[in-house]
Structure formats: structure tokens, C-alpha cells
Amino acid sequence: MTESDLPVVHLTSGRWGDPAYRAELPAAAVEALKQLGVRGPAVAPVDPVDRPGLATDLEQLLADVLGADHVRTDLETRWAHTRGYSTPDLLRHRAGDTSDMPDAVVFPGSHDEVVALLEVCDQRGVAVVPYAGGTSVVGGLAPDRRFVAIDLGRLDRLTELDEISRTARLGAGVRGTAAEALLAEHGYTLGHFPQSYEGASIGGYAATRSSGQSSAGYGRFDQMVVGLTVATPRGTIEVGRAPMSAAGPDLRQLFLGSEGALGIITSVLVRIRPRPAERSFEGWKFASFDEGLTVIRRLAQDGPLPTVLRLSDEAETAVNLADPNVLGGAGTGGVLAIIGFDGPVDPGTAAALRDAGGESLGEGPGETWRQGRYRGPYLRDPLLDEGALVETLETAGFWSSLPALKAAVTNALVSSLSEQGTPPLVLCHVSHVYETGASLYFTVVSAQTDDPVAQWRTAKAATNQAIADAGGTITHHHGVGTDHRAAYAAEIGPLALDVLRAVKQTVDPGGILSPGILLP
């Protein structure tokens, strides 16, 4: 099954991903969890109890703009639009916690309807949060105040295709899978395959600076965007008249990563590429993570760079996250790298890997990874079912800082969770490389305490501080949301924060756009 054949999955169940697919934990994994002290779930799932939604007069006002069919206040719809998919989110969902539930969900059908909606909400002081794929893992859908969720799912079309310039305009509500399918009809690919690909959407990719598994070849999503249309309470902003310009600051880069706080991105003009006839993946083995890091740095700096480049550390290799079906299986020593190409494996890349001491493991591990590439997150639900705490986080830094940054994050997680009586397993990989540095992606698994939300809050705070102290950025591709906003404010400093607040005050004087998300 290729990327464009995957179904469009609506993540509305409080469990990750396609409801038709349920991951099973292998027996070895269950055994490994026992060694971590995992002893059954701390929170038994309960159903949500409704609470009062939107006032009737407001509902009527919104219906006047969108039509009554496109304004929903029933519990089922609102619950399905409640928060995202971080582990605390999943835990709160299991607890039936409706504190983050929207008062209504509205479904605009056009950019102009979004603008009209914002005007009405601004007049009445109603907070709004854009909702597209709903896959935030940083609290990006849970504002400080009661709110209306604006589901962008109806903005689901390819509206422009310029085959000379190789650009396409996609609505904010186009899912990753749908974008590939729409472009494939014309022979093109976007090449953006984040792990949330089955559910996340174009608008979310742009608003959170998503980065996909093929980022070595295609770049990050923010590097694919050449134009944006943004709706604000004060009207529309259109940016991107040329690939690049010297006409002042690059305003595209002000709205990319703005997470709904500076406007609602309704469509994006993206760079597209011809769809490759085949994609190839291989596994390579290196003696150690440090050795592997040197090799992937060399590829990132001197090439030839593959399309996919991913390096697991010793712990992740032993657990073999590349193949969730053997989670907990015995490692074979060394570390695993996955390289992927559009077309056949580049002999230059293979030679560079070999010269650096790498050993080819052939297509087997590559194919295994490819088939499981979107399956990792599905393990979170059975892990929670078993009573494990499992979460991921990521950072990035310059190459010279990465070893210390990795050690600092690992130490913070181990110390904080051990102090809480739940020593964790911490796994790490690099999957996004640049000439000057790379990302680090961590997976942590431990037993739950009696209050796993508080347990993780403590561990996460320690980790955030460790990242700041080691000079990394608080997030490489998950975004800021509410979970990272304090760390983000510290990272950019008070004056830069004032700058962003001034921008927000200008486009959103009533403060209705995603209050508390991104900006404290």
C-alpha cells in the first residue's frame, strides 16, 4: 500500500488513529513492562458527562453565518473535538474529563466564512480554536477559556495546480493522505509524511511547522510553503508573491508556527514534486550512536543525502521501535539507521555509509520500518491499557551540542521519573537533519504512579529545563501549544514575547484566537 492509498482517517475516538486498526503488544513487551514495574492502569476509562454548551443566541448567530447544519453542539461532536493526543490528553480523555471540551463545533465551508465567523465571534468575545486533524500532542487544542472549535474539514480541496511553477494550493482541512491522493491524480507528491500523516492536515502542518519522515529529501513543511492565506478578526492576510523576496521580513514565517494564535490559516500554496515511481528503504548498522551521528552529519553536510535518514540510539535499537511488532525483542547490538530514497538506493550514499564503518542490513529492516512507519503511535493505547506511562518529546540543536543535549534530556527523564518511584526506559533517535544540526526525538516508558498526569508534568518540567540549559529548542516539530508555552517564553525572551503579543494585539485585538495557546 503506498502513501496515497491510505484511507483518510478521522481521529475522533480518544484513541490514536484508524479505528479499524488495533495494535497488540507482543508478549515480550508485556514482560518488559513488568520489569519497569507496570501493574495495570491507574485510571479506568469513564464516559464523559455533558456540560452546558453554547448559549442559544450565540448558536443562532453562528448558524446565521454558516447555516444551522454547520453548527453542532451535541456531546458526541464536541467530545470528538476535545483536546489532542498527548499522553495527558489520552489520560484525561479516559477520565471522561470535559474541562477542555468546546462549547460548539462549527464547520465553515470557505475562507470567507471563516472571516465572517471570526467577525461575529470577535464582536461577542467568543474564543475560537481552529481544528483540522486534531493530532496536537502539545495541548494545542485546549485554550485557557471556554471556546468554539472551528473544524476546517470542509476546506478539503486542491484549488490550484501550477505545473510550470510546481505549486499547488490546498485547503487547510486537506488531510495528509488526501493531499497525496489529490496530487497523485496529476502525477505529483507533496512528500510530507509525518507520523501523524493518517490524521493531520495541511493547516495543522503549517500552523505547527510539521516535519515529516522524508524531511532529508523534501524539507520541513515550513520549507515547502510558498504562500499562505490567513483569516483574522481584522480581515485577511495573503503572503507569498514569489518563491523568495527581499521585500521586508518574510511574513510567511510569522504565520507558519503561529498555532492559531495569530490567525487561522485557511489555505496554503505549497511546492510539489513529481511522484516517484518507487521508493526504496534500507537498514544499516553502526557500532554506536556516536559513530552513527558522525556519519549522518557527514551526509547532511556533504551529501549525497537520502530522502529519509533516521538513526536510533542503542536503547531504541534494542527495543526496535522500527518494528512495533517485535517491541521488546532482543537487540543485536549496535545501532540501526534507516535510509530511504525516491527511486533506488543511491550508491554514493551507500558508499559513504560503508566507508564510515556501516554494515548494510539490506531492505528487510527498511521495509519493516516503511510498513510500520505510521504505526508507532497506535502502541500508546495498549500501553496505557497495561498501565504504562508512554510519551514522546523532541528538541533540536547544532551538531556540536547534540551529545550533551541528548545526555541532559535522558538524565532529566531518568532522574525525575526514578525520583517518583517509576524508573523509565528512554529511547532516542535522530530523524531530521540539517547542515548545521539535527533533531533528537525521545520516547519514554515507565510505570504510572497514582496520578500519571501529575507524574508526567513533573518529568516534563525537568526535561524542559534540561533542554533550555543545554541550549536546545523546546520543540523541533511538535509545536508549543499550552504544554510548552512557558518554556517557549523563556526561550525567546521577554522582548521577543512582547513583539509577538503586539502582533497578536494587531490582528486579534479582542484576544479571541486560541487564547493561552503559544503565547502565555
Add this chain to the structure above:
Amino acid sequence: MTESDLPVVHLTSGRWGDPAYRAELPAAAVEALKQLGVRGPAVAPVDPVDRPGLATDLEQLLADVLGADHVRTDLETRWAHTRGYSTPDLLRHRAGDTSDMPDAVVFPGSHDEVVALLEVCDQRGVAVVPYAGGTSVVGGLAPDRRFVAIDLGRLDRLTELDEISRTARLGAGVRGTAAEALLAEHGYTLGHFPQSYEGASIGGYAATRSSGQSSAGYGRFDQMVVGLTVATPRGTIEVGRAPMSAAGPDLRQLFLGSEGALGIITSVLVRIRPRPAERSFEGWKFASFDEGLTVIRRLAQDGPLPTVLRLSDEAETAVNLADPNVLGGAGTGGVLAIIGFDGPVDPGTAAALRDAGGESLGEGPGETWRQGRYRGPYLRDPLLDEGALVETLETAGFWSSLPALKAAVTNALVSSLSEQGTPPLVLCHVSHVYETGASLYFTVVSAQTDDPVAQWRTAKAATNQAIADAGGTITHHHGVGTDHRAAYAAEIGPLALDVLRAVKQTVDPGGILSPGILLP
């Protein structure tokens, strides 16, 4: 002579470039000018007459911060820091026009001194304009009010070199030539070679989003920057903790292109690369500009891309700007492309050019171009001496829009100048390519009217409107300055303009930073 061997040139003479080098117009060029109706200069050069400079108490305040040696109010220093190098600038300079002359020139020696200086100037309401290379061609050094020029020339050091991450921190006052020399000592290159390379500086590159002749291989300057330190009246902003981040908007991209209006960039962390042992250049001939455009688009989209890629149109090829020594020489038909490589010519690129109908002209035209690559601007002074009006301008757009954009700009220039009785010669080339589009760079030559500054103002206004109507951006790499600010405001629209004004109000509440530059 390689790039790093070129002398650091201080452009302080009111004529472009190295005072030791004077370009001569070939006889054929002089003859060609006669055919355009050029009949001797309209304005005879006159010396400037001093006007009152900074009040004594202010001078003392600045001296208290920097030391008296670093505060200059003499006519010679101030005149040498007066405006940039656009044709109107050169004409005003020849007219002895001191209206844009700073009241003083100060020379801070550190970031902290710049911050202290801004604090004092803010308290006293003294406008400031940063001055580094002084090579603006868009009025970027001529604010709306009387002002103090802050010459960043003492911030001229390489202060960090991270060979693992391949980054270097360079002071804002490091000239292009000096940057290459400093990096060459360690075996690295920045790879940024704009035509202003002999005079322009790191701070100016960043503040104006400069793009160099090797942009196909090295990217634009704004793509080389991974971190910035900015001084504002409200203190310091540091951005860039990682190559890329999902932590909110990319604030680097807010200060890149801010042209001194949102702060003074005092140092830049840039990506560096190993210095190539050799660089190769070749000329190629195509039947027409349209054919050539298709070929360079193919290289930009599918590769393999050379380091330098430049395509002249029929008119520019006939005049042969690639070799200023034969300006006005007869063309041989077709259009000329120059390709350049770090190392030998890539056979894949050559094959792609050949397959597309290109004919290799060998290294001769490439070497001629390489030797003359920084010499083009030197022709402006002898052309002005002859009484010609000569100016350049640039835009960019998506590939599908380029033919219409080129025709619109050419028509605007021809119509406007012909209506003024001075039909022009309009030349064009593409020298910066992207997957989705490219730049267009125009050179225009005509006879002068009695008031060449007004003559060009009229032609430029018509051109700006044509660019806007054709959907291009008002500038690809020269910047906004004062010349483009109205067109820029129209390009981004009133709400985005409000956003930038809000940013300015936040970092510069007193409005002392380059008033009237970038933002109306």
C-alpha cells in the same frame, strides 16, 4: 585572484567601488550611447557645502558612550556616509546635495555599545541609521529625518567558529571580502558573492536579504543565517537556538530584511562550507531566452543544479554585460547562459543543457564573466560621466508568471522613458533560481533629461506598478529602503503593514530606528 584575495574596499567616494579601479567605456559603447541620444552629462559634479551637524551636548553624550574618537562630525566623514549607490544617489552626490547627510557618524566597538547608543539616542529622540558597507541602491541610508549614522565597521571580527556544526559568528561590519578571508584561514567559505561583494557587509546582507551570484549552490544570505543578535532601544533580541524549530514563528525571518527599522543586527551566526579547491565556469548558448528559461527551470526543479546559474536575454547577450570590456560589442545571436561549479563542471548538468538544445561555448565566456563579475557597477560612473541614465532593478515571481512579468517591466520602462523623449535600452537576466520560480534583473540605459532624478522617478513608478499588476514582488534582493516603501506597503497590504508597525512600536517606541526606511 580568488574571492578571498580581493581587497576590502571602502566605498566612500561617491563613485562605486575600489578607487584604484576605474572602468573605461569602450569606443563602441560610446557610439551606442550616441544612438540612444546621450549628449553629455546633465549635472556637473559640485562639492558639498557643510551644514550644521549634531548639537554639541548630543555629541558629548555620544562621546560619553563611545569615547570622543568614535564620534565624528567633520564634513568629510559625514559626506562619505551620505546615502548609497542608486543612480539617483550618485546624481545627488554629484550635485553636492547634503540633504541626506548624517549629523554625525559614530563607530561603536561592540554589541553592548550599540545597545547603549540606542538607549541614549532614544532618550533624546535622535534618529539613527545603521551603516556598514553603504551599498544600498534603494535609499536604505536616507531616512525621513535628520539622523546619526551608526557605522558598524568596527564589528569586523569572526568571533565563533564551530567546525562540527559548520557555523561561524561574524560581526555586522565584516565586509564580504573580509568574511571570505577570515573563513579561508580555516578552510571554509561563506559562498556569498553579490555584485556588491567588494563593499557590502554581513550586517547589510542580513538586513536586506541579499542574494549572491552563487545562490543556486549556496542559497540566499537569509538561507545561510542560523542565528542573529539584534540591538534595539528596548534591549537585545537573540534568535536561533537550532537550525530549525517548531517553537512558534521563525523570528530570524522577522529581523532578516528589517533594514534597520526593527533593530540593528550586530552579529550573525551563519552556516559555512568547506572552501572548494577550484571553481569552474562555462558559457552556454541557447536559441532564445524562452528556451533558456525552460532549461534553467528544469535544472532548478530536477537538477543537477550548478553553483552559479545565470541566463541573459537577447538584448543583454547582444550587449554582453558578461564582459563589460566589450559593452556595446556586436552579439552573435541567441542568448548566453553562465554556469559555475565548485570543482569541475558537473557532467549531469552539462548533459541536461545539451539535451535541451544548448551549445557549450566552453570556459572562455565563463572565465570572462568570472573576472568581470564585480565590475558591472563600475560602469555606472563613466556612463553617468557620458550623460547616460543607467540603473538596475529586480523582481521575482513564480515560473509560470515570469514571461508576462518580464514583458510588463520592459514595457513600463520603454513606455515611460520613451514618453519622456529618452527611449531606453532594456536588458534582462535571471540569476537566482528556485524550484517554484526565479528572479528577473533588469538594466536600463537611456539618455538623461534635464532632470534625471525626476526622469528616473517617473520610470520607476511606472515599473513598480507594472510589477504589482503582474503579480511579482517589488524586490528580489535589493531591499525596500525608501525607494520601494510605498510599493512594499501596497504589496503586503494594510493589515500586514499594521503588524510590522506594531512590531516596530514594540522594539522602538520612540521611532528612532531608520524612520521612513522600509515602513512608510
